[in-house]
Amino acid sequence: MKELNPLLHSQLRLAVMSVLMNVEEADFVYLREKTESTAGNLSVQLDKLHAAGYISIEKGFVGKKTRTVCQITAKGRDAFEEYVDALKQYLNIL
Amino acid sequence: MKELNPLLHSQLRLAVMSVLMNVEEADFVYLREKTESTAGNLSVQLDKLHAAGYISIEKGFVGKKTRTVCQITAKGRDAFEEYVDALKQYLNIL
DNA sequence: ATCATTTGGTTTATACTATAAACCGATTTA
């Protein structure tokens, strides 16, 4: 049986990736609201996705406020699709 | 966003449930081979599924050898289907 | 007959993970 990429087999990271698959970019606040997660948890999981090269993270400013913008990378896209394929084996459906 | 049932959101438990969804019953050895897991890990995860009421476990004999037979329960079936539905949200593939 | 190996598991130790609480510096509001 194919392995389920453990980096993606996590509720919050999967939710983040799912959002980023369907949008050009998303900032920290938007992701926190969309995934209904706490800022702490989100921060940690974004770091892991970034460390894996699955997303890019850019910190900038809007006026005087910081803004953290995330995008999925090509590698992240591939990994997500592979994860979905592997999952299909486990579910025997979809 | 719907929660992903943490009892099912585990690689091995999900694999076990997936097998049991498609077969009338399965014994320990078959599950170990089919899921390519170690006996220790499988034993622990079967207990958890049993404790949750998702599977039944019957220990008997074939000749002089012990045989542990598992079956998915109605509750397990429901939980599995709900898990799949929730997952679809995360994967955006309705 | 006895020693070693295999079979079918269970228990236990460990390393990893997810998560929220606590925190921080800057900014806005009172």
Add this chain to the structure above:
DNA sequence: TAAATCGGTTTATAGTATAAACCAAATGAT
């Protein structure tokens, strides 16, 4: 000025997955 809010990060902790170590019974080898 003080207090509350915003946008996060760091850290402490509980929970989880996993394999290693173990066990008792059965089988195989000498």
